[in-house]
Amino acid sequence: MLLASPRPSYGIVGQDIVIFGQSMSAPWPARRSIISIQLLTQLGLDLGLSLDRCLHGTGLSPLQLASLNGEIDAERELNLIANLIEALPTVSDLGLQAGRRYHLTTYGAWGYAILSSATVRQAAELGLRYHGLTYAFTRISLSVADDIVSLNFDDSALPPALHDFIVQRDMLGALVVVRELLGSALPLLALELRQPAPADVSPFIAAFGQIPRFGAAHNRLGFTADLLDNPLPRANPQLVNACEQQCQALLARHQWHQGVAGRVRQLLLQSPGQLADMEQVAERLHLSSRTLRRRLIEEGTSFRALQDEVRQALAEELLAAGGLSLEEIAERLGYGELSNFIHAFKRWKGITPGRYQREAIV
Template identity: 45%
Template sequence: MPADPMPADPQRVVDPGIRDWDFPRGIASVALMTAYAGEHGVPVARMLAGTGLSEPALHDPDAQIDARIELAVIRNLVRELPGVPALGVEVGRRYRITTFGIFGFACVSSPTLGEAIAFALRYLDLSFTFCLPVAEWSDGEFVAWVHDEAVPADVRQFLVERDVTAMNQVMSDLLGAPLPLVRAEFRFPEPAYPDRIQEMTGVAPRFGRPHNLFALDPAVLDQPLPQANEHTWAMCLAQCRELVDRRRARTGIAARVRELLVPGGADGFCAPPGIDTVAGDLNLSTRTLRRHLDAAGTSYRALLDEVRRALAEEMLTATPLSVSDVAIRLGYAESSTFIYAFKRWTGNTPAAYRRDRAALR
């Protein structure tokens, strides 16, 4: 189901749908970097050293790896090719729409660049990024803030170069023309190859700045994409969501909390319990539960959102409950708060979601 348009409202900020870079990912990025290294004479075995991966795994489109395995490959690449100038930029150029599988096809078939960006942020864990972008519309500018603070320092500059170049390359592919940036800034000091970075950005980059960012005229976001197709887009979105749901399957303490959040009222629907109640059911203090969930890479709020979203979709699809009734049963004091949350989860309003699901039956 298509997401709502992303208007260039003043001061609008859109965060990515993930908290950090430590999410499971496909093998395509590792395969791409290994192939690049091979072109420079680095054997596959040296690129995969310390990862537990075998060469046949690079050709398995369904293979899924931990982010830290890709990080090990990145460290191998940087160690093996220290003399390649602008290594991150050169590798980043290799990331094309086709590298991202169904995620890429969803972007290609989006109506506009703004819609593609909205989708990409919501499903960022289908990408290979380590730097997390945050989108902002402000003062007549669209700015992508590219956060690298949590990226390991030994590969931080490489990954900023790689990820920013890959983002630029993919958006240029979507438009069918170079992305028209108006400025580009980086936190790292000016390197020995500023011309390589300027060639990538199309503008004179500034280095040693407080933040990594690139900016463009927000009018570009409304341009129709040349391969936009509403039917293909809807189909790709559904497949992406199923893939994300599988990858986000919870285990350990998170699974136990999620089970406790799933209600069991007389009609199967009632407001999920609060964190204090959940902690008590697990014989933990609230503070200890928060600490365990943080160590598992999630939070009570994130798990509550997952459960509420699943229940909301089920109630909107399988019951005649009004949107207001659904909101009440999910523990929201006001339906407007529920509508805002549902739109953040799915990119659509509850009413529009119900219509779309009814049309498919």
Template identity: 35%
Template sequence: MTIKPSSGAAGGQISARFGAGLLEQLRLMGIAPEDLLPPQRLREIRASDARTQMPLSEWVAIMEGAVHVSGDPDLALKAGAGIKPGQLGLLGHVLMSCATVGEAIRQAGRYLRLLHAIGGAEPVIRDGQLEVPMSWTDGTLPSPLIAQFRLAACAGMGRWLTGLPELRMDAWFQFPAPQDLSIYQRVFGGRLHFDQAQTKLAHPVDYLQLPVAMADPAMQQLAQAQAETLLRELATESAFLQELDAVLTRGLPLGRVSLAETAAALRLSTRTLHRRLEEEGTAFRAELDRVRRRIAETLLRDPRVTLADIAFLLGYTEQSTFQQAFKRWTGKTPGQYRSQQ
């Protein structure tokens, strides 16, 4: 089946690496990503880097498609509970290197922007419990699939980081209680609340002192330095350039990155697109080259991806044209760059 963006999802963008993590988790659960997305879109998502974004509506549509293919209404809970830090990109590496659960929660709050821009989580301590309420950026109630996945992922992450499967969490949801609560009880282990004003997770405050099994101070410094760099880039880049980046990233493999096609995707005239880029102190060709270079450098780190495939994914009809462009951007041939990684 070919999915379409869900009309019932909240707006916003998420990291395409988060989308890639979801697809990998579904594959491990026996659901072929090829049954959910066209091959071209799969390649785009799998080739994404930490800066690449995808619409939240597409993420929800992938999950809806997986529920349909599997016939399992509880799939989002199961997928969330099974997600691993390594499937969260740079944020996952930060979490794995922390010393304690409390530190991991603090770092997750700081670097959540690297994963998505759909809402936050502000922990509070109340009656001996740490409560982590989930907020939604645009103020609208998102698909229940998002709440199921997000809370189950938090619960599963805590158990994975500590190596303690017996940890129990209480969970609050804003949708009505389903008839069968058995999967909820297995995923959270604590008290369950439905038809609530907020979506949130809670656990004993003592859990904050639990050590992270894979804590690594040296890795923590490296991961946090990379995360800080990326956060600064995201903070200084305007929303318009971020949207342009996403449009170009999606359009490259399809060969739809002419000025006119890009302007149409942004719902602008070509004249207005030119003006907006001038206001940002850049130009269309410069932005297209920037996106192509970023994607090329990411793909060249994977020895399984051929130079011909990279040229195709960047919208070039000839491999030689890609090689000439890469030498112009970096002063190195693609082969030289790959051998140094």
């Protein structure tokens, strides 16, 4: 758990979000760009909070926050959201204020891919295909019925204390993207939220242009279905292809951190030379060794395979960086004998680590 305060703290074990020992399925990737945390931190600062108050319990330093290309665990963002809600209880439209800050350009390759799409339909297909690269904690889907195309926001996996903030942020953030994509404020044919009606609905009118139907069965934004085949003003097929390739690479990198296997990899990376065994890793994940073994089998892997995978990745990185002898690298990776490291590396790459290092440095 990340926070020591009495209120709930949020941690992710595999793809489950854990709240006081309870877990629920988490539809979002375990890793995400740091941009969202930067936006939320700035929101807190603009509303009078200190940087320390915003980052309390997230494990992030101001230096890490300033990173332009950093990635963070999703749980850190959940903790920051909890900080904002706790510190600003009288700001009833906090989620809406957050949602306004998520412009197309804040999404990197994902944003430019949909911005350069030929039609709204292509943009929607690309956006949903790489939904894991957005900052949403709701599961977003698209449906068409009765000449209305709806963006649906499944909130079933959200922590209850953060529910309203996240739904408001995700829905308004999506509407901001649609408006910027089209270059105009398209009227909504449906605006529904599952949350109860607040005492003051004026912030919702200002944000969405109309009063939502509160207490609805689903969270959704509805537009005319004719919208899907509208051409987009910034269509650029070459840029779409280039951005989609970037999206594929980013998703592949995020998947390395997903699931229980992803958490095991992260823990092994934190102390590669200490040869953490399954019992130690299981304890860190609040699981029994038996449960950990079963969960890894369900994901098609094993603890030993992950240990091997992490060692290989670290070996390649250390060899390419230079500055360390083969003996030092072998020791850092937990090999008692250099010969064992050489044998393992030849099994991974088909060449000796010495040759790999020479070719990498050249």
